[in-house]
Amino acid sequence: MNSKMENFKSLLTDVGISVLSITVALLFGVFFILLTEESPATAYEALYFGAFGNFRNILNTLWRSTPLILTGLAFALPYRAGLINIGAEGQFLMGGFAAGVAGYYFTSLPAIIHLPLAILAGVVAGALWAGLAGWLKAKMEVNEVISTIMLNHIAVALTINYGINKLRTSTRMATPQIMESAKLTRFKEMADSAFWSKLPFVEVFADPGIRLHMNFVLALIAAVILWYLLFKTSLGYEFRAVGLNPDGAEYGGINANKTIIWTMLIGGAVAGLGGAGETLGTHLSFMAGMDAGFGFTGIAVGLIGQSHPIGAIFGGLLFGALNQGGLEMQFAGVPSEIVNIIQALVIFFVASLQIIKIFMKNRREKEGVE
Amino acid sequence: MAREDNYILDMQNITKIFPGVKANDNVNLSIKKGEIHALVGENGAGKTTLMNVLYGLYDPEGGQVFYEGNKVNVDGPQDAIDLGIGMVHQHFMLVDPLTVTENIILGNEPRKGLKIDQKKARKEVENISNKYGLYVDPDAKIQDISVGMQQRVEIIKTLYRGADLLIFDEPTAVLTPQEIDELFDIFRSLKEQGKTIIFITHKLKEVKEISDRITVLRGGKSIDTVDTANVSEEDVAELMVGRPVLLEVEKTKAKPGKIFLTIENLKVKNNRNIQAVNGVSLTVKKGEILGIAGVEGNGQSELIEAITGLRKIESGQVKIKDKEITKFNAREIKREGVAHIPEDRQKRGLIMDFDLQENMILGYHDLEPFSKNGIMNYNNIRNYTQELLEKFDVRGGEVTTDAKSLSGGNQQKVIVAREFSHDPELLIASQPTRGVDVGSIEFIHKQIIDRRDNGAAVLLVSAELSEILSLSDRIAVIFEGEIVDILDVEDADERKLGNLMTGSKADAGGESIE
Numbered sequence: 001m002n003s004k005m006e007n008f009k010s011l012l013t014d015v016g017i018s019v020l021s022i023t024v025a026l027l028f029g030v031f032f033i034l035l036t037e038e039s040p041a042t043a044y045e046a047l048y049f050g051a052f053g054n055f056r057n058i059l060n061t062l063w064r065s066t067p068l069i070l071t072g073l074a075f076a077l078p079y080r081a082g083l084i085n086i087g088a089e090g091q092f093l094m095g096g097f098a099a100g101v102a103g104y105y106f107t108s109l110p111a112i113i114h115l116p117l118a119i120l121a122g123v124v125a126g127a128l129w130a131g132l133a134g135w136l137k138a139k140m141e142v143n144e145v146i147s148t149i150m151l152n153h154i155a156v157a158l159t160i161n162y163g164i165n166k167l168r169t170s171t172r173m174a175t176p177q178i179m180e181s182a183k184l185t186r187f188k189e190m191a192d193s194a195f196w197s198k199l200p201f202v203e204v205f206a207d208p209g210i211r212l213h214m215n216f217v218l219a220l221i222a223a224v225i226l227w228y229l230l231f232k233t234s235l236g237y238e239f240r241a242v243g244l245n246p247d248g249a250e251y252g253g254i255n256a257n258k259t260i261i262w263t264m265l266i267g268g269a270v271a272g273l274g275g276a277g278e279t280l281g282t283h284l285s286f287m288a289g290m291d292a293g294f295g296f297t298g299i300a301v302g303l304i305g306q307s308h309p310i311g312a313i314f315g316g317l318l319f320g321a322l323n324q325g326g327l328e329m330q331f332a333g334v335p336s337e338i339v340n341i342i343q344a345l346v347i348f349f350v351a352s353l354q355i356i357k358i359f360m361k362n363r364r365e366k367e368g369v370e
Numbered sequence: 371m372a373r374e375d376n377y378i379l380d381m382q383n384i385t386k387i388f389p390g391v392k393a394n395d396n397v398n399l400s401i402k403k404g405e406i407h408a409l410v411g412e413n414g415a416g417k418t419t420l421m422n423v424l425y426g427l428y429d430p431e432g433g434q435v436f437y438e439g440n441k442v443n444v445d446g447p448q449d450a451i452d453l454g455i456g457m458v459h460q461h462f463m464l465v466d467p468l469t470v471t472e473n474i475i476l477g478n479e480p481r482k483g484l485k486i487d488q489k490k491a492r493k494e495v496e497n498i499s500n501k502y503g504l505y506v507d508p509d510a511k512i513q514d515i516s517v518g519m520q521q522r523v524e525i526i527k528t529l530y531r532g533a534d535l536l537i538f539d540e541p542t543a544v545l546t547p548q549e550i551d552e553l554f555d556i557f558r559s560l561k562e563q564g565k566t567i568i569f570i571t572h573k574l575k576e577v578k579e580i581s582d583r584i585t586v587l588r589g590g591k592s593i594d595t596v597d598t599a600n601v602s603e604e605d606v607a608e609l610m611v612g613r614p615v616l617l618e619v620e621k622t623k624a625k626p627g628k629i630f631l632t633i634e635n636l637k638v639k640n641n642r643n644i645q646a647v648n649g650v651s652l653t654v655k656k657g658e659i660l661g662i663a664g665v666e667g668n669g670q671s672e673l674i675e676a677i678t679g680l681r682k683i684e685s686g687q688v689k690i691k692d693k694e695i696t697k698f699n700a701r702e703i704k705r706e707g708v709a710h711i712p713e714d715r716q717k718r719g720l721i722m723d724f725d726l727q728e729n730m731i732l733g734y735h736d737l738e739p740f741s742k743n744g745i746m747n748y749n750n751i752r753n754y755t756q757e758l759l760e761k762f763d764v765r766g767g768e769v770t771t772d773a774k775s776l777s778g779g780n781q782q783k784v785i786v787a788r789e790f791s792h793d794p795e796l797l798i799a800s801q802p803t804r805g806v807d808v809g810s811i812e813f814i815h816k817q818i819i820d821r822r823d824n825g826a827a828v829l830l831v832s833a834e835l836s837e838i839l840s841l842s843d844r845i846a847v848i849f850e851g852e853i854v855d856i857l858d859v860e861d862a863d864e865r866k867l868g869n870l871m872t873g874s875k876a877d878a879g880g881e882s883i884e
Binding site: 232233234235237238240241244245247248249250251252253254255 | 680700701702704710712718719721722732733740744745746
C-alpha cells in the first residue's frame with residue numbers, strides 16, 4: 001500500500017474528527033445557552049465573529065494562541081520521550097520574569113542586542129527550570145510529575161511573591177516597564193518602525209486594536225524547529241525511541257538520562273519563550289497573573305495536537321480562537337461562566353473523540369493481524 | 371455431510387478473511403476420536419486462526435463444523451466448552467495468587483449454599499489428577515509452582531470442565547526437555563483414557579515422536595493430512611515450507627583463532643537483587659561458536675545482559691581481546707564490534723511502533739551513512755533497509771511498515787539483518803530462532819555459521835538443545851548461575867546435557883571445570 005496516501009487519509013480523518021467533535025460540543029452548548037435565556041444563534045454568531053469575524057479579530061486570535069502554542073510544545077516534546085511535563089506554568093513564569101528583568105535592567109543597549117538578549121534570558125531561564133526537573137529525574141529518579149508541580153509553586157513564589165515585590169516601582173503588581181529596545185515588534189506599530197515599514201503591506205496592521213506581536217512568528221518557527229529535531233535528527237530519533245520503548249532504546253545504546261535532560265531543557269526553553277513573549281510583546285513588563293493558566297492549558301494543547309509539534313500549532317489556534325471568540329460572546333450577553341462551559345465542552349469533545357480514534361485504530365490493527 | 375462416526379471433529383472448507391488477508395482459505399481438518407493430531411505450519415499459516423474459529427473466538431466467513439457427527443455452531447468459548455472442547459493456551463490463563471484448586475474450579479465452583487464447597491472441589495481435582503497421572507499439589511499457589519506444573523493445572527482445568535477434545539497451542543515452547551517428556555507421557559495417558567488431542571506446533575521432532583496423524587497448513591490452506599508413521603521430518607518440513615528444507619545444519623569443523631572474548635569470575639544480580647550469575651568464567655575464540663545450554667532462568671539472560679552492557683556487573687571482568695570492557699555501556703560495547711540478537715525481540719530488539727527503516731538502524735543511527743552531524747539521512751536509510759529486506763527475505767512489510775505488524779519470524783529476521791550487517795567480530799545470539807518457523811530457522815542458522823566461517827566469535831544461548839547441538843563447536847552448561855561443565859560438541863548429546871542442565875553432575879561424565 002502507498003504509505004503517502006495512507007498518511008493523507010489519516011490526516012483527513014483527523015481533521016474530520018476534529019470538526020465533528022467541535023460541532024457536537026457546540027450542540028451540547030446550546031442547552032447551556034438556553035439556560036441563560038439567550039439565543040444560541042446570537043451567541044454562536046458572536047463566538048465566530050469574535051474569533052474570525054474580521055481581520056483584527058483573526059489577528060487577535062493568533063495573538064491569544066501564541067503562548068498556548070509554546071506551552072503546548074513544552075508539553076509535547078518531553079511527552080514524546082515518555083515524560084510528563086506539568087511544569088510549563090513555572091517555566092513560563094521563570095522565562096517571563098527573566099525576560100522582564102533583562103528588559104528593564106540594561107538601559108543603553110541597542111535593540112539589535114537588547115531584544116535577543118532579553119528573549120534569550122527568558123529561554124534560558126525556562127530551560128534551566130525544566131532542566132532541573134530533568135536532572136532530578138535522571139540522577140535521583142525523582143518523578144518528573146511531582147518535581148515539575150513543586151517547581152511551579154516555587155516559580156510562583158520566586159517570580160511573583162518575591163521578585164515583583166522586590167523590584168516594583170509602582171503599585172502595579174509588575175516589574176518595571178521594559179526599555180523600548182527590548183520590545184518585541186507589535187504588528188500595529190510596524191508602519192512606524194524604521195525596519196519593518198520598508199515592507200509594502202504593513203499599513204494593513206495599523207489598527208490600534210490589533211495586539212498580535214512577533215512572538216507568534218517565533219512560536220511558528222519553534223514548532224517547525226521542534227518538528228525537524230524530532231523527526232529529522234538522530235537526537236530526535238533517540239527521544240522517540242526512549243518514549244516508545246525504553247528497554248529497546250537502552251539495547252540500541254541510547255542513553256535515557258541524556259534524553260530526559262535534553263527533552264526537558266528544550267521543552268522548558270519553549271515555555272520560557274512563551275513567557276518572554278508575553279512580557280516583551282504583550283504586557284511590556286513581567287506582571288502578576290500574566291501566566292493565566294497557559295502552562296496547564298498547554299497540556300491540553302499538546303495532547304489535542306497528538307504531541308506532534310505541528311499539531312500543537314493547531315491545538316493552540318483552537319484554544320486561542322475560543323478565548324478570543326468567548327470574549328465577544330460575553331459582549332453579546334452570555335455570562336462568562338457559560339462561555340467557560342462552552343470552551344470546556346469543545347476541549348472535552350475534541351479530546352475524547354481523539355481517544356475514540358485511537359481506540360478505532362487499535363481495533364483495526366487487532367483485526368488486521370492473525 | 372459429516373463423515374462416519376469415528377471422527378470426533380470435522381471442519382470443512384473453513385474460510386476466515388481479515389482485512390487484506392485470507393487467514394483460512396477453504397481449510398479442511400478431520401480429527402479421529404482418540405488420536406493425537408498434530409497441526410503444523412509456519413507462522414502465519416493459519417493454525418491459530420483455525421483453532422480460534424473452532425473455539426468460537428472468530429466467526430468464519432464460510433465452512434461448516436461437525437462435532438461428533440452433528441453440525442454445530444460455536445458462538446463463543448462457552449459453546450465450545452459445553453460441546454466438550456478445551457483449549458490449553460500458550461500463555462496460561464491462571465491467577466497467580468490463587469491456589470491450584472481455586473484456579474481449576476474458577477467459573478465452575480461447586481457450591482454449598484453461598485460458599486464454595488472447598489472439600490468437594492479439592493476431591494474432584496485429586497480425582498482428575500490421579501486418573502490421568504497429572505500430579506499437582508492442589509493447595510500450592512500458582513506463583514510458587516514451575517511452568518510445567520502450571521501447564522498441568524491448565525490441562526486439569528479443561529478436563530474439569532468436561533473436555534473430550536483438548537487443543538494445545540504450542541505447549542512445549544515454554545518447557546524444559548524433561549518437562550516435555552513428562553507432557554508427552556500425559557498426552558499418552560489422556561489418549562488411553564479416550565481423549566482426543568490437537569497439538570499445534572512447529573517442532574517437527576515432537577510431531578514425529580508423539581502424533582498419530584499430521585495436518586499441514588501453508589499460506590492459509592490445508593495442504594495435506596498424513597499418517598505420521600509414513601513420513602519423515604524432512605517430508606513434513608517440505609510440506610510446510612513448500613520446498614525441500616535442510617533440517618541439519620551443514621557446517622565444517624571450526625577453525626578457532628585467537629581468544630576474542632574473555633569472561634572472568636563474573637557475578638551479576640537479577641531484577642530481584644538475587645545473585646543470578648555466580649562466578650562465570652568463559653572464553654570465546656574467533657571462528658568458533660560457544661553454545662550455552664541451560665534451563666531458562668539459570669542466569670543466561672543476566673549473563674548476556676551483563677556482557678552487552680545492559681546490566682550492572684557486581685564483580686569480575688569482561689575483556690575483548692586485551693581491552694577491558696567491564697564498565698562500558700551498551701553503545702561503547704557495540705562500537706567494539708559486538709552484535710547482539712536479544713532474547714526478547716519485542717522488549718529489546720525492536721521498537722515496535724517504529725517502522726522497519728527506523729528499526730533497521732537502531733544502535734547505528736548516529737553513524738554514517740545513516741546520519742551525519744546529527745542529521746538523519748532518510749534517503750540512505752530507506753535504500754539500506756530496502757536492500758536488507760530483500761537480502762534477508764523479510765516478508766509482510768515494506769520500509770515504512772511498523773515493526774509490530776510483522777509476524778514474529780519476520781521481526782526476528784529484521785533483527786538478524788540489522789545485527790549481521792555491520793561485520794561483527796563478536797556475535798551474541800540469544801534464542802535466535804525462538805518462535806520462528808522452519809524456513810526462517812534454516813536461514814538464521816546458515817547466517818550464524820556464515821559469520822563464524824568469516825572469523826567472528828559467536829556466543830549462542832538457546833533453550834533448544836537441538837539448536838545448541840547442531841550449531842555449537844563447544845558447549846558450556848549453566849546451572850544456577852554457574853558453568854557446571856564445558857564440552858566439545860562431539861562429546862555431548864541431549865541426555866548428557868539434560869542431566870547437566872538439571873544439576874545432576876555426577877552421572878554426566880565429561881571433564882569438569884572450576
